[in-house]
Amino acid sequence: MTAIATTSLTRQPAELAADLGQSFEQYGFAIVADHGIPTDLIARAQEQARALFALPEEQKRQWHQTGQGGARGYTPFGIEQAKGATVRDLKEFWHVGRELPAGDPLAVFMAPNIWPDDVLPDFRPTFLELYARFEQVGAHILSAIALHLGLEERWFDPTVEQGNSVLRLLHYPPVPPEAEGAVRAAPHEDINTITLLLGAEEAGLELLARSGEWLAVAPPPGALVVNIGDMLQRLTAGRLPSTTHRVINPTGPAAARPRYSMPFFLHFRPDFLIDPIVPGGEAPITADDYLKQRLREIKLA
Template sequence: MSARIPTFDITRYDTDREAFVAELGAAYREWGFAGISNHGIPPELIDNAYAAFQKFFALPEEVKKKYHVPGGGGARGYTPFGVETAKGSKHFDLKEFWHIGREIPDDSKYREVMAPNLWPEEVPEFREYGYALYQALDSLGSRVLSALALHIGLPEDFFADKTNFGNSILRPIHYPPITADDIPNVRAGAHGDINFITLLVGASAAGLEVRSHEGEWVPFTSEGDTIVVNIGDMLERLTNHVYPSTIHRVVNPPGEAARKPRYSVPFFLHPNPDFLIDVLPSCVSAENPSRYPEPITAQGFLEQRLREIKLK
C-alpha cells in the first residue's frame, strides 16, 4: 500500500469520532482517495462474489452477450469488451463488465430511470452473492458519507435521505490477459468517477494509480481487507471542490504479469436520481467562490457523463 495515501480504521468512527473525522476529511481534501480497514464485510462474502463473477466472465462470448442491453447505456447486465472509453481518450478500455443496480419496487417513482436487474441463469449464485455485496458496500458507503458530512459542518445524517434510493451500481470487471505488446489501449484510461463516492473491494492485482496535485502518478494497491474509497465528480461538484474527484487509471502490468487476467469490483454510490446537485453553502467562501451557479439533477449529470464515456 502506498504510505502516501492513508488508510483509516473505520471502527474509530464509533470510538474516536472527532479525530477520525478530522483525519479522514483532511486525507480526502488532499488526495480524494483513502483506504478503509476493519469495515466488517465478511471476507467469505467477498471471495464468494469474486468466484461467481469470474465464473460468469469465463462463459462463451455468445452466452455473455445474451445479457447485453442495446441502448441501455450499460445500466444493467453485461457490457462487452471494447466499449467504454475514458472521457477524452481515443482508445477504448481493455475490459468487460457487469452492472448490478438497486432492487426497487416496480411502482417506484424511480423505475423509469432505474431498470430491473438482470441475472445470469448460468451462474445461479451470482445473484445471491452479488446483491449481498451490493448491500454491504452501500451500508459502508453511508458510514463514510456520514463522516464526510460532519467534516464539512453538516449533520451526520445529511446524506441518508439523499442516497437511500440512489442509482448506485456494483460493477464486477474483468480485464482479460494482454497478449500483444505496444498497444495504445490501457486497462482503464485516466478518468474521474461520475458518482458521490466509489468503494473498490479486493482488486486481484496491482495497476491502480492516482494522480497527485503535482501530476505524479502514485500506485495505490490495497492490502488485506482494505477497501479503497474515492470521491466522485458529483460530490466534488456538491462540495465546490472541497473534496476533489481525483483522476486515476489502471495501467497495464509489465512483462509476464500482463498475460494474467485482472478482476476488480468497484461500487459506485450515487444519490437519488432526482437529487439536485447544488453547491453547499458551507463549501463556498471568499477564497473558494461557487464554481457552479447552475444546479443539475443527479440523473441529468449521469446521462451527460454516460454520453461522454461512450456508454450512451
C-alpha cells in the same frame, strides 16, 4: 505506494472524519480497513465473478442491452472509452443496480437487473447481499464526510436513499499483443458520489497527484479504496476533489494474468439536486441529468 494512510471504520466518528477528510482533501482517495464486509462474502463474490467472465463470449452477449448506457447486465470488452481518450479500455464488466419494488416511481430512472440465474444460480443472492453491505459501508463513510464538512452527521442519508448506485464486476483480461496504446482503464474521474473498491491489491491502480506525478494505490489485503466522485466534487465546489486515476497495463509475466475488481459506485437519488453547499460552485443540476451527460461523454450512452 502512495502516502495514503489506512484508517479503520471502527474509529470514533470525529477521528474517522478527520482521517478521511484529510486524505480526501489531499488525494481525493482514502484507504479503509475493518469495513465489516465479511471475507466469506467477498470470496463468494469473487468466485461468482470469475465464473461469469469465464463463460463463452456469445453466452455473455445475450445479457448485453444496447441503448441503456451499460446500466445493467453485461458490457463487452472494448466498449467503454474514457472522456478524452482516443482508444477503448481493455475491460469487460457487469452491472448490478438497485432492486425496486413493483410500481416504484423511481423505476423510470433505474432499469430492472439482469440475472444469469440459469447458469449461475448463486449469482443473484451473492451480489444482492454484497450490494446491501456496500450501501451500509458507504453510508458510514458519508456520515464521516458530513462531519468533516461541518454538516449534521446524517446529512447525506436522504440524498442517497434509493440512490442510483451500481455494483460493477470488472474483468481485465490478459493484455493482448495488439493493445496499440490502449490500457486497462485510461485516465478518468468517477461520475458518482463516492466509489468503494474491493480488489485493488493487484498492482496497476494509480492516482494523479497535484504534483503531476502518478502514484500507485496499494491497499493492504481486504481493505477498501474509497474515492470522491464528480457529483460530490460538484456539491462541495471542489473542496473534495474527484481525482484522475487509471489502471495501467502490467508488464512481464503479469501481463498474461487477468485482473478482477469490484467497485461500488454510490450515487445520489436521481432526483437529488446537486446544488453546491459552499459559494463558488457550478449551476445546480439533478443527479440524473448529470449522469446522462457524463455517460454520453464516455461512449456508454
